Amino acid sequence: xxxxxxxxxxxxxxxxxxxxxxxxxxxxxxxxxxxxxxxxxxxxxxxxxxxxxxxxxxxxxxxxxxxxxxxxxxxxxxxxxxxxxxxxxxxxxxxxxxxxxxxxxxxxxxxxxxxx
Amino acid sequence: xxxxxxxxxxxxxxxxxxxxxxxxxxxxxxxxxxxxxxxxxxxxxxxxxxxxxxxxxxxxxxxxxxxxxxxxxxxxxxxxxxxxxxxxxxxxxxxxxxxxxxxxxxxxxxxxxx
Numbered sequence: 001x002x003x004x005x006x007x008x009x010x011x012x013x014x015x016x017x018x019x020x021x022x023x024x025x026x027x028x029x030x031x032x033x034x035x036x037x038x039x040x041x042x043x044x045x046x047x048x049x050x051x052x053x054x055x056x057x058x059x060x061x062x063x064x065x066x067x068x069x070x071x072x073x074x075x076x077x078x079x080x081x082x083x084x085x086x087x088x089x090x091x092x093x094x095x096x097x098x099x100x101x102x103x104x105x106x107x108x109x110x111x112x113x114x115x116x
Numbered sequence: 117x118x119x120x121x122x123x124x125x126x127x128x129x130x131x132x133x134x135x136x137x138x139x140x141x142x143x144x145x146x147x148x149x150x151x152x153x154x155x156x157x158x159x160x161x162x163x164x165x166x167x168x169x170x171x172x173x174x175x176x177x178x179x180x181x182x183x184x185x186x187x188x189x190x191x192x193x194x195x196x197x198x199x200x201x202x203x204x205x206x207x208x209x210x211x212x213x214x215x216x217x218x219x220x221x222x223x224x225x226x227x228x229x230x
Contacts, residue, residue, distance in 0.1 A: 043221030108158040
């Protein structure tokens with residue numbers, strides 16, 4: 001069975017500091033990888049995704065994530081965070097069974113709290 | 117504007133009552149999903165539908181029911197059989213269920229059982 005582990009439930013950081021939110025997955029098949037962000041009392045928004053090609057993917061607001069197949073990880077990083085980055089971040093995987101259809105499997109989320 | 121709407125934003129229910137949560141999308145997506153979110157537990161899939169008049173159980177379907185009579189609408193009914201219904205409910209859609217597709221989420225409905 002596939003699973004997603006987000007190793008930190010809460011990450012407090014100071015503004016302008018770097019941050020890494022960790023995500024590891026377990027899967028017997030290849031996967032597609034996603035990071036979603038949820039601001040308080042809102043739905044989720046896609047932050048970035050890895051489908052194929054370059055293992056480093058970037059978002060428009062400065063986040064990046066690197067797919068590491070050997071370590072089955074897809075950690076999210078930002079070199080300098082802002083107060084507005086305070087949110088909950090969810091890692092998700094979509095197993096590719098070869099039939100081309102499937103559902104997302106979400107991690108339990110990491111709450112990023114950026115302090116001034 | 118294209119998107120997903122959920123109503124109501126907040127919903128209160130007495131024990132023993134059924135309640136229906138609305139989800140509408142104007143993205144022309146075939147696939148729609150319902151998730152339940154509890155603090156510290158991430159999102160868990162309740163039901164999904166990949167086409168009109170078809171839907172499948174997700175991981176935690178017990179105590180819930182859905183219908184998909186129109187492409188743009190996927191209402192969720194929380195029945196009295198659901199033992200712990202207080203949660204945040206999220207509806208999502210995607211063009212289809214292809215594994216590489218992202219899902220688009222509504223703003224959610226927070227259900228509280230009194």
